[in-house]
Amino acid sequence: MRMGIFRGSAALVATVLAAGCAASTVGDRAAGAALIERAEGTFVVQCMAKQGFRYWPPAPATADERREFPYVVDDPAWARAHGYGGDLVAQRERRQAEDPNRRYLDALSEDRRAAVAAAYGGTGSSAVEVVVPGGATIGQSDTGCLAEAQRTLYGDFAAWVRASTVTGNLSSLYQPKVTGDPRFQKAVTAWSGCMHSAGLSYASPQQIQQKLPELTDGQSPSRAHRTEVELAVAEADCALATPLSKVARDLDRQYGDEIRQQYRAEVETTERLRRDALGRAEELLARNS
Amino acid sequence: MRSKVVTGVFAGALFGLAALPGLASAEPTAAAGPAGAHSAGAKADVCAGKTANSGYVHIYSGTGCDGKPICSMLGNDSNYGNTKGCSGKDDNSASSLLNNGTAGGGDTSVRFYRLADYQGGSICLGYHQYATNLANWTFTNGTNADNRISSHKWVAGC
Numbered sequence: 196m197r198m199g200i201f202r203g204s205a206a207l208v209a210t211v212l213a214a215g216c217a218a219s220t221v222g223d224r225a226a227g228a229a230l231i232e233r234a235e236g237t238f239v240v241q242c243m244a245k246q247g248f249r250y251w252p253p254a255p256a257t258a259d260e261r262r263e264f265p266y267v268v269d270d271p272a273w274a275r276a277h278g279y280g281g282d283l284v285a286q287r288e289r290r291q292a293e294d295p296n297r298r299y300l301d302a303l304s305e306d307r308r309a310a311v312a313a314a315y316g317g318t319g320s321s322a323v324e325v326v327v328p329g330g331a332t333i334g335q336s337d338t339g340c341l342a343e344a345q346r347t348l349y350g351d352f353a354a355w356v357r358a359s360t361v362t363g364n365l366s367s368l369y370q371p372k373v374t375g376d377p378r379f380q381k382a383v384t385a386w387s388g389c390m391h392s393a394g395l396s397y398a399s400p401q402q403i404q405q406k407l408p409e410l411t412d413g414q415s416p417s418r419a420h421r422t423e424v425e426l427a428v429a430e431a432d433c434a435l436a437t438p439l440s441k442v443a444r445d446l447d448r449q450y451g452d453e454i455r456q457q458y459r460a461e462v463e464t465t466e467r468l469r470r471d472a473l474g475r476a477e478e479l480l481a482r483n484s
Numbered sequence: 485m486r487s488k489v490v491t492g493v494f495a496g497a498l499f500g501l502a503a504l505p506g507l508a509s510a511e512p513t514a515a516a517g518p519a520g521a522h523s524a525g526a527k528a529d530v531c532a533g534k535t536a537n538s539g540y541v542h543i544y545s546g547t548g549c550d551g552k553p554i555c556s557m558l559g560n561d562s563n564y565g566n567t568k569g570c571s572g573k574d575d576n577s578a579s580s581l582l583n584n585g586t587a588g589g590g591d592t593s594v595r596f597y598r599l600a601d602y603q604g605g606s607i608c609l610g611y612h613q614y615a616t617n618l619a620n621w622t623f624t625n626g627t628n629a630d631n632r633i634s635s636h637k638w639v640a641g642c
Contacts, residue, residue, distance in 0.1 A: 225640075228640070228641060232587075232592070253586070253587040253588055253589070253590055254590055255590055255640075256590040256591055256592075256640035256641075257590075260590065260591075260640055261640040261641065263639070265624070284560065284637070287589035287590060287591055287638065288559055288589060290588065290589045290590060291558065291559065291588040291589035294586065294588030294589070296538075296539075296586050296588060297539060297586070297588060300538055300539070308538070311538070312538040312584075315538070316538070316584065316612055317532075318533070319531075319532040319533030319534065320532075320533075321532070322531075322532035326620075327621070328622075329620055329621055329622040330620030330621075331615055331616075331617065331618065331620040331621035331629075332615070332616045332617065332620070333609070333610075333613050333614070333615050333616075334531060334532055334613065334614050334616065335610070335612055335613045335614070336532050336612065341611075341612055359610075360610060360613065360642075363608060363610060363641070363642035364607075364608070364642070366624050367605065367607070367622050367623060367624040367626070370605075370624045370625070371605075371624065371625055371626040374625075401603070404601065404602070404603055405601065405603055407601070408562065408601050
């Protein structure tokens with residue numbers, strides 16, 4: 196299924212919702228997140244307009260932009276298209292430079308600009324805060340059009356902020372266990388051997404990341420992209436030709452499941468509220484289409 | 485899991501001009517004061533009250549988003565130790581964070597890294613969220629995040 200461009204079609208929404216019940220894939224999850232963000236933007240436009248302000252909702256990040264490879268790039272197709280994602284960063288910077296909100300804000304007086312910001316993000320008079328694993332306090336204003344839009348979508352804003360912030364911070368609890376596991380380290384050694392056979396001497400995927408700035412330094416954007424693609428494709432091919440991809444994914448699931456079990460209430464609340472938001476986003480975008 | 489709703493007396497407008505975008509301030513931030521000088525709630529209110537600065541991620545050397553940010557960035561910064569964006573002395577000095585982006589590029593969240601070039605472990609701050617004290621936050625590689633951030637990039641989500 197292609198997820199790059201997304202306009203909130205009902206068929207796709209149905210797929211996303213079905214995927215929520217079955218094993219949801221990375222692509223489905225990305226499509227769902229984009230749909231919710233699109234609906235959020237629509238609500239924010241309405242809320243800002245009521246106060247006499249303009250707002251242009253950003254285009255949500257694409258499925259390719261949402262991909263993350265915490266251990267090793269193991270998708271050769273993604274690697275062929277994006278290398279290590281340098282092209283996606285450039286694309287994002289171009290979109291940001293063209294952001295009409297930026298021009299709108301820049302053209303306003305300081306007072307007016309502060310009023311727009313307060314209408315969007317709230318005055319800071321109150322916030323929802325949550326202590327994430329490890330003990331850090333993360334908070335978010337519960338006033339303003341953004342919070343209002345999220346409240347409309349998720350139903351229970353405070354529950355959403357608390358649960359989703361905790362679940363978004365769980366990886367620090369299990370990723371070190373994955374990379375510290377002897378099975379992972381053994382797989383990295385096998386991967387390194389595969390890379391060596393391809394004429395690329397790297398001890399680990401991490402070492403490539405460390406050397407990448409130096410390797411692409413002074414190169415034109417297109418040359419830097421070719422450098423990235425060449426390395427990333429080799430990295431992905433070797434991740435699949437050796438046990439590394441599977442071992443990393445298996446250990447990530449195993450250690451991740453242990454932690455998700457520990458934080459089951461937050462994980463379940465996050466999933467439930469996300470499904471609710473997806474349903475409301477579908478209704479809104481169907482009405483508007 | 486401890487969680488709460490914080491209510492404060494600060495009006496955003498008061499803080500709206502405290503951190504005008506684009507300025508990587510040269511002025512060191514005042515320390516947040518001795519531990520216990522503020523209640524956790526009061527510090528948090530300062531972070532929340534600063535949500536009036538649009539478009540940027542703000543990095544503070546004090547806890548509770550105290551004072552001016554040491555730097556404020558629209559985009560990514562691969563190395564706080566160099567002269568672009570967060571620069572030099574800003575390296576390894578962040579103690580609180582505020583994501584006040586506008587998602588103009590599509591990305592809503594900011595991932596902060598232990599090392600330059602987005603290396604080492606990371607922590608991730610969601611859209612329009614703040615972190616009051618990095619002393620209690622751990623990178624994905626297991627190390628503590630306080631005074632150890634060296635790069636950041638915008639990401640689609642946490």
